[in-house]
Amino acid sequence: MASLKELAAREQKLAPGHRACAGCIPALTFHQVLRSAPGHVVASCATGCIEVVTTIYPYTAWKIPFIHNAFENSAATISGVEAAYQALKRKGKVTKDIKFIGFGGDGGTYDIGLQSLSGAMERGHDMLYVCYDNEAYMNTGIQRSSATPFAADTKTAPVGKVRKGKKQYPKNLTEIIIAHDVAYAAQASPSFWRDLNKKVEKALSIEGPAFINVLAPCPPGWRFPTEMGIEMGKLAVDTCFWPLYEFENHKRKLTYKPKEKLPLSEWTKHQGRFRHLHQEENKHLLELAQQEVDRRWKELLFLCGEPA
Amino acid sequence: MSEKSWKEVPIGGLIVEPGNSKNYKTGSWRSFKPVWYEDRCIQCLACWNSCPEPSIFVVEGKVTGIDYDFCKGCGICAEVCPEKAHAIEMEPEF
Amino acid sequence: MSKIMGLSGNEAVAHAMRQINPDVAAVYPITPQTELMHQFAEFHSDGLVDTELVLVESEHSAMSATVGAAAAGARAMTATSANGLALMWEIVYIASSLRLPIVMPVVNRALSGPINIHCDHSDTMGARDSGWIQIFSENGQEAYDNAVMAVKISENKTILLPTMVTLDGFILSHTLERVEILEDNEVKKFIGEYHPETSLLDVDKPSTYGALDLQDYYFEHKRQQFEAMGNVLPVIEQVSKEYGKLSGRDYGLIEKYRVDDAERVIILMGSSVGTAKDTVDDLRNAGEKVGLIKIRVYRPFPYNALREALKHVKALAVLDRAISFGTFGGPVFTDVRAMLFGNGVSLPMMNYIYGLGGRDIDKAQIRLAFDSLKDVVKTGKVKKEVNFLGLRD
Numbered sequence: 001m002a003s004l005k006e007l008a009a010r011e012q013k014l015a016p017g018h019r020a021c022a023g024c025i026p027a028l029t030f031h032q033v034l035r036s037a038p039g040h041v042v043a044s045c046a047t048g049c050i051e052v053v054t055t056i057y058p059y060t061a062w063k064i065p066f067i068h069n070a071f072e073n074s075a076a077t078i079s080g081v082e083a084a085y086q087a088l089k090r091k092g093k094v095t096k097d098i099k100f101i102g103f104g105g106d107g108g109t110y111d112i113g114l115q116s117l118s119g120a121m122e123r124g125h126d127m128l129y130v131c132y133d134n135e136a137y138m139n140t141g142i143q144r145s146s147a148t149p150f151a152a153d154t155k156t157a158p159v160g161k162v163r164k165g166k167k168q169y170p171k172n173l174t175e176i177i178i179a180h181d182v183a184y185a186a187q188a189s190p191s192f193w194r195d196l197n198k199k200v201e202k203a204l205s206i207e208g209p210a211f212i213n214v215l216a217p218c219p220p221g222w223r224f225p226t227e228m229g230i231e232m233g234k235l236a237v238d239t240c241f242w243p244l245y246e247f248e249n250h251k252r253k254l255t256y257k258p259k260e261k262l263p264l265s266e267w268t269k270h271q272g273r274f275r276h277l278h279q280e281e282n283k284h285l286l287e288l289a290q291q292e293v294d295r296r297w298k299e300l301l302f303l304c305g306e307p308a
Numbered sequence: 309m310s311e312k313s314w315k316e317v318p319i320g321g322l323i324v325e326p327g328n329s330k331n332y333k334t335g336s337w338r339s340f341k342p343v344w345y346e347d348r349c350i351q352c353l354a355c356w357n358s359c360p361e362p363s364i365f366v367v368e369g370k371v372t373g374i375d376y377d378f379c380k381g382c383g384i385c386a387e388v389c390p391e392k393a394h395a396i397e398m399e400p401e402f
Numbered sequence: 403m404s405k406i407m408g409l410s411g412n413e414a415v416a417h418a419m420r421q422i423n424p425d426v427a428a429v430y431p432i433t434p435q436t437e438l439m440h441q442f443a444e445f446h447s448d449g450l451v452d453t454e455l456v457l458v459e460s461e462h463s464a465m466s467a468t469v470g471a472a473a474a475g476a477r478a479m480t481a482t483s484a485n486g487l488a489l490m491w492e493i494v495y496i497a498s499s500l501r502l503p504i505v506m507p508v509v510n511r512a513l514s515g516p517i518n519i520h521c522d523h524s525d526t527m528g529a530r531d532s533g534w535i536q537i538f539s540e541n542g543q544e545a546y547d548n549a550v551m552a553v554k555i556s557e558n559k560t561i562l563l564p565t566m567v568t569l570d571g572f573i574l575s576h577t578l579e580r581v582e583i584l585e586d587n588e589v590k591k592f593i594g595e596y597h598p599e600t601s602l603l604d605v606d607k608p609s610t611y612g613a614l615d616l617q618d619y620y621f622e623h624k625r626q627q628f629e630a631m632g633n634v635l636p637v638i639e640q641v642s643k644e645y646g647k648l649s650g651r652d653y654g655l656i657e658k659y660r661v662d663d664a665e666r667v668i669i670l671m672g673s674s675v676g677t678a679k680d681t682v683d684d685l686r687n688a689g690e691k692v693g694l695i696k697i698r699v700y701r702p703f704p705y706n707a708l709r710e711a712l713k714h715v716k717a718l719a720v721l722d723r724a725i726s727f728g729t730f731g732g733p734v735f736t737d738v739r740a741m742l743f744g745n746g747v748s749l750p751m752m753n754y755i756y757g758l759g760g761r762d763i764d765k766a767q768i769r770l771a772f773d774s775l776k777d778v779v780k781t782g783k784v785k786k787e788v789n790f791l792g793l794r795d
Contacts, residue, residue: 015326017331018329020360023382028359042603044470057616058328062610063327064605066611069469070466073493076458076462076467079456079467080478081470083426083471085603087476088475091425115459122459226384229358229384314626320499320502320626321611321613322600326609
């Protein structure tokens, strides 16, 4: 694990001048992930917020080789790059050691890019895939995705007089990837940078496919003040909505256990997309959301061999 | 950047100047600006580590100021600055 | 020194791929392309190629991984048919826009629906505006030759565009033919080493591929693609000439068959050309002045060569193995007509749609097309422009 001093001394792989919104935690996620990879890295990214804001022609924030192909194929694309690396290294045409990181938002990963990711993970490429999960299609203007939390207000599942936001609970993508029996998988948060840094280092040091799912709070999409992003991540973790854990050697392990598990409302109350949950008539929805968080947390504790 | 003809730009939409977004200043987006007080700073680097741009100058492991060329004024740096230090304060831009 | 083998079209192309020995090949099965990659996978398992095989979960990922590999500086290939090509669609356009010289054999098959596995050209016809070079093959030999030449054409510095080498599904892909293949080292020497100027693996010279290209430069990049396409035909002629010296087989952009003094001519592409040549011979033996033109290079469209070849012709029929709904004829017909219109060539033209979904075409049908042109020669008029061959009325 590197100290902040060491991380700051490294050549940064992403330059400022990108056009992410003020307070964008997805952008911070990219910085923290890339800082944790000191050697040569080639990256890909699915169409989405960070792809757009970092590569508006003729400008690029990328100081390392980067490819954006399309929305649904970041994993397949970087798997092709990795295959080229294996072939060209074998032939002696490439001599340097290079790591490969594919990025995608929740839309490009949980939804439209799931098949491409599943294929790349199953084939066993030596690569890391990082999902920056901001829990909706933010780039197109806040539409629900399969990662969007229950009852959240989005443009395609808005809160109205009759219907109150998203009907479904979020898909558990991390567990879907774990079911591929990958070399490494984890959930992380930039609000816990040491934990994230360690996970990226581990993912890149292990040979084979690795996956890290990072919860990346989005100020305009979640509707919280721009300075609150780090706090939003912390609360998501401390309410056990977003547990920090990893999967290695076929075993799950909690990497952080909140001293006190906070009620989900501690997280939702700061966010405009959940405002309705804090009105008396929608109390039952908040209760349902809480029950689901509790159920998943209990199940995870069991899977991690932790006392309930 | 002056606009070039199709004969002058690399083919395929390729950008061959890594990190040239540094020529695109985003500082004008700000309505509040962080002001850093060196005397109060405990050099924990939490601000740099939490800045999405990044627009915190760090030289030899130490914060030396704020890069107003890029800072969008989100206020995360002031928020994550340890309470006992309180070395960054948000002030109105004008 | 070449070697004579009995090979199906798929096997012939697989041999071309073995000799090209691409760095990366993405593999996904679809009828009738499947056996092409079976054969190539066998070569791979027997250690006859150095290729990194990426056994993807869909054609979409096949093209995506191929694009990634090509952007990483690898010589990258994949192959497909019909619905597979359709699933790749978005990335087919991205491959040409990123200027990646990928070579992809496409075994022509009808594009659903209803689903059908047999030959027509509707799959690659849809991709005719995608910025790929398209070369059609008459037989297994040509499919092999075209695949080898395509590498050199695509990678030409003035081009850097991907190429589809097509062969008719089943009719060519699954039919055993006599195919001459070059020596491995002859192919290796002919295509040479691939040295891209930029690559994702060039970490000392980092490039950004696939940036968001808006109003201020997108148009300029499209103009560059237009320019590159404009450079293709002379390069194909040059490469074909070099290949002719090596193999003894000369190819033009088009092939003229008994056209020089012909009054009635048909134009067509792909495997039906063989049947049509026999028909021409039959009619010539009966004293009729007929001929045919095979279009080998369909994209870019060989305007000048065709215009020149048609100068003295009195009546023309274009045989399309694809249908284009809502227009006034099949895609080749529309192209030929557009090419002639406004170029001072006033030539009465008929269009015959044939062979959709693998419907057989025989000499009697082709003869019918020639016969119907007799009246056109006499009157200078076409009664009905779009017609169907081999269809039950």
